[in-house]
Amino acid sequence: MKQGLILFAHGARDPRWAQPFERVAARVQDLQPDLTVSLAYLEFLAPDLVAAGQALAQAGCREVAVLPLFLGAGGHVRKDLPAKVEALQQAHPDVRWVLRPAAGESPQLVEALAQIAVATMAPTDEQDDQEHA
Structure with missing residues (x-):
């Protein structure tokens, strides 16, 4: 059975905002070459969820997972998205x-964000230079 994955993000007026999500989609495709991966956005950017879903259905996908790339499950994830699905x-x-x-509910993402936060507190070369001046 052909499977698809829609990575669903909020969207923004500035298309550069989508670059990290595009990298995530590309990495998922690298890790799962048999999976058909698509990005979709709630607003401002294309495609929206309906267009992405239609494309995957037309491509022959018979099971499609929708993964909200949101840190928290607010109104968009709890109300808007289930209605769209x-x-x-x-x-x-x-x-x-x-x-x-x-995605923000995943223990792996919580751990990754915690590790990033801890890493930001590590001294940098510039800080070391200032402390020794």
Whole structure:
């Protein structure tokens, strides 16, 4: 069964905002070459969830996971997104649509962010130079 993954992000007016998400999608594709990966955005950027879902359904995916790339599960993740996934299910009943928890709820992401925070407190060469001056 052909599988797809939609990485769902908020979106922003500045298209440069999407670059980290594009790198995540590319890395996922590298790690899972048989998986069809798409980015989708809530607003400002294309494609939106419906367009991304339609493209995966047309590409022959029969199971599509939707992973919200949000740190927390606020209104968009708890209310807006389930309604959009349900609309995709109605439009493409031959596809199994699976909404996953927000990435920010993952223990691995919490750990990674904690490690990044700790690393920011490590002295830099510039700080060492100032302390020894």
